[in-house]
Amino acid sequence: MASFAIEVTRLVFKTLSVFSPQTAGQLAFRLFSVTPGRKPKNPKEKALLTAAATVMARGKPVSLSFSGGWAMARHFEAEPGRVAAKRILLVHGWGSRIDYLATMIDGLVAGGADVIALDLPGHGASPGRTLTMPAAVRAIDAAWRHFGGFDVSVGHSFGGASLACAAGGLVCDVPSHAARRIVLIGAPSEMKWLFKDFGRYLRLSPKAQGALEGMVVRLSGRRIEEFDAAHVLGMLTVPTLVVHAQDDKEVSADHARRYAAAGPNVELQWANGFGHRRIVSAAPVIERINAFIHAQDRQAAA
Incomplete structure (x- = not known):
């Protein structure tokens, strides 16, 4: 079962997609691009960093x-x-x-x-x-x-x-x-599979999914399919x-x-x-x- 935060996020994207699929797709891309925190997530990662010093x-x-x-x-x-x-x-x-x-x-x-x-x-x-x-x-x-x-x-x-x-x-x-x-x-x-999986995870509408993938063209000049x-x-x-x-x-x-x-x-x-x-x-x-x-x-x- 999805967490409460995930369900709320999905609801936000569903609502936004009704009024502006383009905005929903762009917002999804920003979320997609956020990197994980740098701090070690567990004692094993902390030990690895210490050993690597x-x-x-x-x-x-x-x-x-x-x-x-x-x-x-x-x-x-x-x-x-x-x-x-x-x-x-x-x-x-x-x-x-x-x-x-x-x-x-x-x-x-x-x-x-x-x-x-x-x-x-x-x-x-x-x-x-x-x-x-x-x-x-x-x-x-x-x-x-x-x-x-x-x-x-x-x-x-x-x-x-x-x-x-x-x-x-x-x-x-x-x-x-x-x-x-x-x-x-x-x-x-x-x-492309990463974008498709992310879109399914957020339950994006087809138009919002298109806007998400369209951000790749805006940033690189190529369609997502070309990144093969x-x-x-x-x-x-x-x-x-x-x-x-x-x-x-x-x-x-x-x-x-x-x-x-x-x-x-x-x-x-x-x-x-x-x-x-x-x-x-x-x-x-x-x-x-x-x-x-x-x-x-x-x-x-x-």
Whole structure:
């Protein structure tokens, strides 16, 4: 049974939709874009943040500005002696922050990489209380401009989808940025399902739902259907590793299958048993990502 607050919210949208479906859709989009609070929700998250502090302290903070705002990143330099280190852009998921990727950061640096970990707007050390896909793509563009490009991009969940959309140039006023290799972890393959689910959750009328999805066009210049990350990767033919758990309860494994069907450049690696969140800290996952990132170097050495 829905809570009293949810029922009241649904009633408000139902009433507003009668008088102005456009206003209802715009208001729903604002609600859709609000990011979760940054404070740990439970003792487990608090412990993770505490444990990550040592790793975070090794990263150099970098401020990145873009049209409409700014975001924070941390630069974790490769271990001394790594003259040909891969430069990696690492992006977290919705409601997360780079601190929760500390184990992966450690593993990637140890594997021979320069890691730039980006806190998306409204998350971690970045300001704001909202996030949209266009804003995420603009933050990625800011990182790209500041560091002059990346050999590899690695993204978890919404961060993975954002990297794919950035690679495809899906925000009309932002140039496409495709790394030489892409890694997507537990990432959605398209965005329309999120809007449909949210609309059903609020019980929006068809016209209000249309106004909600129309906000995407206003912000990016493209329809929601065009934000299809699987289609982008198939068109780009960039070597891509998709890591997903079949027991992921937040992003269905069907999204991983859509990626795998996009083209021969996409390799699917199941990481069953690690769900949606533990997957980013799982040793076998980090080992597999390192192998993918450095595959060409090892083949050349052999």
